Amino acid sequence: MNWGQWLSRLAGTLAGPVLPPLLRRRAAQGKELAPRLRERKGFGAARPQGLLIWLHAASVGESLSLVPLMEALVARQPALHLLVTTGTVTSAALLKRRLPAAVAARVIHRFAPLDVPRWIDRFLDGWRPDAVAIAESEIWPNRTYALAARGIPAALVNARISPRSAAAWGRWAPGLARDLLGHFALVMAQSEDDAARLRALGASGAICRGNLKAAAAPLPVEVAELARMRAILGRRPVLLAASTHPGEDAVVIAAHRAMAPRLPGLLTVIAPRHPQRGPEIAALAAPLPTALRSEGGLPEAGVEVYVADTLGEMGLFFRLAPAGLGVTLIGGSLVPKGGHNPLEPARLGSPVLLGPDTSHFREVADDLLAAGGALRVGDAVTLAETATDVLTNPERASGMARAAATIADNAAHLPDELAEAILGLLPSGPGLAPEA
The missing domain is CATH 3.40.50.11720 (3-Deoxy-D-manno-octulosonic-acid transferase, N-terminal domain)
Known part of the structure; x- marks a missing residue:
């Protein structure tokens, strides 16, 4: 020994x-x-x-x-x-x-x-x-x-x-x-x-x-719930912040405030990595009209910030932010957490935005950026500018989604x-x- x-x-x-x-x-x-x-x-x-x-x-x-x-x-x-x-x-x-x-x-x-x-x-x-x-x-x-x-x-x-x-x-x-x-x-x-x-x-x-995280199958979804949520949202533009950490939510909310005048009906969905932070995020968003999914709230007309504080539903929300209607910011990348898997939204057709820290998926992120399948942002200003550009340019959004899907397929x-x-x-x- x-x-x-x-x-x-x-x-x-x-x-x-x-x-x-x-x-x-x-x-x-x-x-x-x-x-x-x-x-x-x-x-x-x-x-x-x-x-x-x-x-x-x-x-x-x-x-x-x-x-x-x-x-x-x-x-x-x-x-x-x-x-x-x-x-x-x-x-x-x-x-x-x-x-x-x-x-x-x-x-x-x-x-x-x-x-x-x-x-x-x-x-x-x-x-x-x-x-x-x-x-x-x-x-x-x-x-x-x-x-x-x-x-x-x-x-x-x-x-x-x-x-x-x-x-x-x-x-x-x-x-x-x-x-x-x-x-x-x-x-x-x-x-x-x-x-x-x-x-x-x-x-x-x-x-x-x-x-291996790049090789995962598309996240599952309850078909009936997807249909219900799509009916509620209609053609509203969606900014989805997926798996956020403390320090990111305020940046996303600030970006929403900057984007809202240019994008009528904009809905910002914040899905915290740890759902128990839902009430804290709702407080940050005040006085914007906000609803919490954990309390049965829905993103109905008039709601500007929807807090998706539940587990196991990212497959639903990625599908609610497809190219032409939505864009996804990868959480854990605006703060030094290494970022989460950017290929999850990519597999479901949502254009991807990445913060400065993507060290946990560095090679995947580099491939996405090089292929035009993702864009880099750094703060509320660049997030608002880039997300607005993607949401108002359907051809660019579709091109990003196609490029990202190719990268995702390479890991199969x-x-x-x-x-x-x-x-x-x-x-x-x-x-x-x-x-x-």
């Missing part, structure tokens, strides 16, 4: 007695499900017969990005079982809604065990996965060492690491980073920059296959490639590992 493994095991063991009260507190806050808290300690194994792959994703974005990968895995191995663990209640709920029936029948969901050695051991001894695929940057030491000790091959898929995190690992724990990353049989990064940073930290075989092959690589880790599974 090296020093990194020893320290990780000690830290995890010492944390064990402290974590249960924190979990109970989170359950009281609605951040955990009280009846399922034992899963966080590794209980609840119910391993089926046959091959089992464990897929892990921390939260909503990572979980949903794995859906096309799950579809590709099951399509190639119909008898395969998938154990899917997530770290949040919201991700579990959305995942259940998004999984196609054929895939859901092969999926068992559990909340991920925390990185306490006894809890991880209990989990792995109960489930005995044949291979593991972990999304993005969820590299926990005790879990990684426990997998290695059992000879369970692990892949890091859609891997990413920010320049800041890479610098911190390199400065404070280069040996530990090299040791942990060395235990992954496959490291498939979401960008060339991520792959380079991971190689520098010790994942010598890290390669870029593309961003990725789930199949990753599925083949992961299946190649199975004891007797088909598939080829990606070339180094």
Whole structure:
């Protein structure tokens, strides 16, 4: 046992007695499900017969990005079982809604065990996965060492690491980073920059296959609700701010005030990343006529700002802002949050606007900008000017939508490639590992 493994095991063991009260507190806050808290300690194994792959994703974005990968895995191995663990209640709920029936029948969901050695051991001894695929940057030491000790091959898929995190690992724990990353049989990064940073930290075989979030299917929608909302909106122009963070809503509202005189009937829809911020956004919009979806409000005539403070409805709102009638600003890009997936609105025909920070989707954003499928904005003034230009120029809006759709289509092959690589880790599974 090296020093990194020893320290990780000690830290995890010492944390064990402290974590249960924190979990109970989170359950009281609605951040955990009280009846399922034992899963966080590794209980609840119910391993089926046959091959089992464990897929892990921390939260909503990572979980949903794995859906096309799950579809590709099951399509190639119909008898395969998938154990899917997530770290949040919201991700579990959305995942259940998004999984196609054929895939859901092969999926068992559990909340991920925390990185306490006894809890991880209990989990792995109960489930005995044949291979593991972990999304993005969820590299926990005790879990990684426990997998290695059992000879369970692990892949890091859609891997990413920010320049800041890479610098911190390199400065404070280069040996530990090299040791942990060395235990992954496959490291498939979401960008060339991520792959380079991971190689520098010790994942010598890290390669870029593309961003799984760019390969997701179009977001779903309830057809009846879409028809109802379209009837309510008619031909009103729509500025949609999707998945906003604090600091962005005021910018969007200021842009609305500047645009409204030139665009009669303009409706600005703000969909916060965290729906509980709905009342706060409504207060920012005052005295503009505002309605909150969580309270049953509708974007009827006279409403200027519609706060879409619900979960799982972005497929609806992207479809309500198509080229010629609407435009979508990607939230998390006007503030330093890295931005969210710009291909979600692109797949549904909505022209895309990006703020200055698109670091989480840098290559996708660069491709969109280069192809004319997106435009960059920086503040309320440029947002108002650019959005007005797109909304008053249908030909330009349609051209942006076509260019963005092409970029989105280019990512469609990725789930199949990753599925083949992961299946190649199975004891007797088909598939080829990606070339180094």
